[in-house]
């Protein structure tokens with residue numbers, strides 16, 4: 001068996017080159033406050049990968065996506081080892097469009113901070129008197145640049161996203177920008193409406209798209225996972241305060257309450273976190289892992 005090395009190792013995910021395809025592996029690592037903790041959250045990677053698969057299947061008639069297979073028998077032998085089972089996705093290699101397609105249905109995080117200052121989020125004026133975590137009258141599309149390594153992503157207006165894409169794909173900027181916006185809003189609305197019927201609020205999310213070999217716009221990356229989105233429990237949702245994070249709340253609370261920690265969680269907190277991920281998956285998909 002040939003030993004393979006990832007071409008990219010992120011905080012949580014590892015990416016392997018496989019010719020025309022990529023293999024994306026979601027590990028069991030967990031990061032809180034941008035630090036990778038010492039614990040492994042068993043099955044977390046599988047939950048993330050299977051959740052993306054669930055959404056890719058559900059939305060494939062809205063836009064084609066890059067998923068080829070989550071069956072390890074379709075992958076090189078290296079991926080038929082136990083540590084890759086369930087958490088690996090073979091994906092069509094795309095030419096990525098360098099825009100992070102963010103959709104916000106609720107006002108929170110950096111959006112809330114900006115609204116408090118001047119009533120806008122990413123240059124979009126919102127109605128007066130919104131409370132923290134309030135549902136927006138309509139979901140808004142707030143793209144950002146996908147920064148090169150070392151740079152920070154930067155929010156841009158829709159018009160700037162046209163220019164930004166036009167520079168890289170001459171003659172195509174307006175077409176791609178409009179497609180990304182319209183697809184992102186449709187995907188968010190469809191999936192957020194579905195999730196709400198299962199007791200989960202998808203407050204906001206980020207999509208990434210690319211071009212396939214025919215120049216068609218295809219949905220890539222991960223889709224509507226707790227790592228790319230904010231999921232809140234619908235039960236107990238109340239505007240006027242910040243909402244508990246669906247997946248990492250126990251971990252964050254414990255880390256805050258134990259400031260002298262060395263980024264290692266007690267097993268009891270890890271177990272509660274695992275439980276959260278599994279429950280979230282079950283609520284959304286109706287299936288056990």
Ligand SMILES: Nc1ncnc2c1ncn2[C@@H]1O[C@H](COP(=O)(O)OP(=O)(O)O)[C@@H](O)[C@H]1O
Pocket residue numbers: 008009010011013014015022066091092093094095096208210220221222
């Ligand atoms: N189908 C694809 N083809 C090529 N690149 C992809 C595809 N899907 C996602 N990507 C890219 O793979 C990378 C995934 O890396 P990730 O671990 O999320 O780190 P980061 O988002 O910080 O770059 C991103 O740069 C993303 O744009």
Ligand SMILES: [Mg+2]
Pocket residue numbers: none
């Ligand atoms: Mg990423």
